[in-house]
Amino acid sequence: MLRAIIVDDEELSVKRLKRLLSESKDIETCHTFMNPLEAYEYAKSSPVDVAFLDISMPELDGMALSGLLLDLDNAMDIVFVTGHDEYALQAFDASALDYLLKPVTAERLDKTLAKIRKNRGYTAAEPALSVFLFNGLRLCRSRKGQETIRLRSPKTEELFAFLMFRRAISREEIVDTLWSDLETDKALKNLNSTLYYIRKAIGSGQTGDCIEAGRHEIRIAESSLYCDLYEFERLLKQIRSAPEPSADLFKRAEVLYTGEFLKGKSYEWASEQTRRLEQDYIELLEAAARFHIGIHQPQQSLRYFCEILKLDAIREDISHEVIRLYTELGRKHEAFQQYRLLEQSLQQELGTRPDPRVEDFIMKLMR
Template structure:
């Protein structure tokens, strides 16, 4: 996703451009600035791909600010935005990427973004993963991303979708599960508001979690997402008798179960689900204890025997 900052001394022009970019869905706006010097002080830290820069501003105009911005962040592409066309020649002499006239038309904006996309290097794909055993966590490339949830229900909604392991669920059922104490109408109203906040906060955090809606149902698509619950179940041995191959898979599954499901979060809907995973883990570690006891590996046998009885 392209990242951008917007600089314009007119508040409504800033908000209008930001809304147009949000609607396109391919740009994450890192900041909006009515003061060019404030933007200049932050651009090196933000490192946006693209800077939308107004020309006629008090104190330092956009043409003067151009070189200062590039000196602070040389990799940025700069697009001038102006209500007047008389600065176009100067803008292109400065090697601006584009020059847009206000009001900016969405189709013209889209054309500018497509030009930029061709120049940007392909993004490095980092593994996106969700962890439900232990505290609920989102990770990118092995690093946890902490999101300051606007509402805890947004986090709970994402956790619920994760626990369904890619299955579609009716939005009405989701609403009733997360707000069982409310009327049908009120719970559905809360759901749609929370769903909006969830997607908005994920986008603001630069996370493209594949949440899909279809005919009144929603799901988390696991195609390009690593989910510990799904990995755990895939590695479970099909029989009680472990072989060398299935024992290795069983150990991988046991290692994923670091702590109980959504540990530290009390959700009524997750209680029975968490109990089933705990029982599965205990049975799994018992099998491993028996397997290693038969092989004469007393250390591993003792380790898994202890693990199997930790909450009994």
């Protein structure tokens, strides 16, 4: 993993870039400096793999600072970050690995980190444990789902799922949630024995390192495993913060949601999270559909809207969009079919009829 520094005299830019870097699994530590001389003093005594430098700074600009840093360690990767694209050629003349234009986006930063990995001749290590929480609960020793790990009992499954869901939680809250019917001492013993069986199943010397059990708290070491939920939430955050999300980001997030969170497991503590994640997924599909409308790809937009209706058949606004898109694509018969489905769903579920605006649209289509 990489040790990074950010040097910029604009506080908001520093905070934004540090947040984006903290969401990357490539970065181990990230120190920030608003004074370039302080950054230089730090680099004299501390190892730095990559330096993100603003170009325009008082006293010592990024170009000059990059020279000083490379004198200390010519293997250091320099990435310039600035609000002025006229510095691009100058940046590469200064042996910069890359050049980022403010405001930095997560998608663009990913490309920079990929360049750094390539330059250093390594790829991100494949986690020894993969955990899938959508459409059930599944543990595997590879990302491709090979060599499934089976846990000892339903209670070991529930404890592991609860730890993955909460990520860090006190022992007290665990026993209050999973063993509320037992006395405290017995509940804590059950927790310890159940935790032992989980670690035994996943291998405490290897993948078991993903569970950090302290005296008062148990924590999941997220960097030591892959989890579809964690990746889904990371991509959602990236999409929401990006000024212009890409079709690829939407697609990557969509394919992760393979089914309901912990489907088939009737855990009371998971019910609210299940509803929230389904709503997040629906919002993702709608954003993707409207993104494709904006770039004039009605067929792709139609697919996303239809996925929403599989989960919420009485969304009249979405049905109207589907009817409109079918019409735009010259598929009037399917537009009428969609209207009939909406009519039936509303009558069965709510005892109502479609919005008059949808009915008017259909009547005009029939003329």
